[in-house]
Amino acid sequence: MVEVSQMIDSDVFLAFSTYATIVVLKMLLLGPMTGYYRMTRKAFSNLEDTTIHGRNEEDKKKFLRTDPDVERVRRCHQNDLENIVPFVVIGLLYALSGPALSTALLHFRVFVGSRFLHTHTVAYLLPLPQPCRGASWIVGMLTTFSMGYQLLSTSLVL
C-alpha cells in the first residue's frame, strides 16, 4: 500500500498546496471583513443581528439596509469565489498532471498575486485607478485558462 503522505513530496504539489492555501485563506478572511463593515456601517440583513444597536422593533428595522461599502466587500467576495474556485480545481488537476516546476510556479504566483492586487484595489487600500481592478481580474482568469488549456492538451479523455 502506498502512503498518501508521500504524495505531498512532489515539489509541484507542495507548491500548489502552499499557494492554494494562502489564496483560499485570503478569500475566507473577506467573511469577517464583511462582518466588520456591517457593524461599523450598521447595515444588516437579518433582524436578529441588530439587537445590540436597536432597542425596540421599529428601531431595529431601520438597520435592515444595504450600504455601499458592505456591498463592495460582498462583490469582492463573490468575485473571489467565481475566480478562486476554478483556479483551485484546475490548479490541482494541473499539479497532478506533472508539469515543469518552473512553469507551474509561474502560474501559481501570477494568479495569487493578481488576486491580492484585486482585493487591494477593491478595498481602496492602494490608490490605483480602475483599469487595475479589471486588469488583475483578467490576468488571474488568463492564468486559469492557460492551465486548463495545458491540462486538456496533455490528457483528454471524453
Add this chain to the structure above:
Amino acid sequence: MVEVSQMIDSDVFLAFSTYATIVVLKMLLLGPMTGYYRMTRKAFSNLEDTTIHGRNEEDKKKFLRTDPDVERVRRCHQNDLENIVPFVVIGLLYALSGPALSTALLHFRVFVGSRFLHTHTVAYLLPLPQPCRGASWIVGMLTTFSMGYQLLSTSLVL
C-alpha cells in the same frame, strides 16, 4: 503503476472523504429548499418561472419579487459556499499532508457540526437566539484556519 483506488485506503483520507461528502450534499440541498420557498411564497426571479401561478403577463409580473424567507435561505446558501469551499480545499490538502487521525477527525467533526448548527439556526428549526448563528460561523472558520496554519507550517514552498 500505482492504483489510484489504493489512495483511499488511508484512514484520514477516508474520513475527509466522508465528512466532505456529507457537508457538500447538505449545501446542495439548499438549492431545492430555495425552490420550495419560492413556490410556497410565490416569489420568483425569472418571468418564465411564474407560468403556473399567473395567467396573463400582468398577473405574472407581480410574482417577480423578493421575499424575506427566500432571501434568508439564499444568504444561508451563500454563507455555505463561502465557508464550505475553503474547508474542502484546505481539508483535502491537510488530509494529504499526513496528520494524526485523531486531530484530523476532531477538525472535520467540529467543522461539519458547526455548519449543520448554522443551517438550523438560519432556518429557525432550532429555537436558539442570535449569538448561536454567529458563533457556529466563527467556529467553522477557526477550524479551517487551524488546518491551514498546520498545512503551511509543515510544508511551505513559495
Add this chain to the structure above:
Amino acid sequence: MVEVSQMIDSDVFLAFSTYATIVVLKMLLLGPMTGYYRMTRKAFSNLEDTTIHGRNEEDKKKFLRTDPDVERVRRCHQNDLENIVPFVVIGLLYALSGPALSTALLHFRVFVGSRFLHTHTVAYLLPLPQPCRGASWIVGMLTTFSMGYQLLSTSLVL
C-alpha cells in the same frame, strides 16, 4: 517514493479531470459574459467602472443600476457555483474511490451535458420553454447525489 504524475494514469481520474476542467472553464467564462452585458446594457455596480460612459459625476451615477439581462447572467453564474462546486468535490472523491469506468463516464457526461443545457436555456440561446431549465438543474443535481450516495455506501468513516 511514488511519482504523483502516475496518479493521472487511471482512466477514471483522467476522465474526471477532462470533464471537470471543461465544466469549470465554462463556469469561468460567465465572468467575461457578465462584463459584456454590463458594457452593452450600461449597468454597473462600481462608480469607477462608468468612467468611459459618463463624463461628470452626475452622468456617471445614472449607470449604477441593475439590468434584467445582467441579473439573469449573474443568477446563472451563481447557480453554476452552487452546482458545479459540489460536482467537482464529490466527483473527485468518487473518481478516487475506484468506480467502474463506464458508470463514472455516464455520471460525468450527464452532469456536464445538463449544465451546458442549463446555461443555454438561461442565455435564451436555445428556444426551449421553462421546464427545460428546471429539468437540467434537477438532472445535474441528481447526478451529484448519485455519486455521493455511492461514495458514502462504499466508504463511510465517521
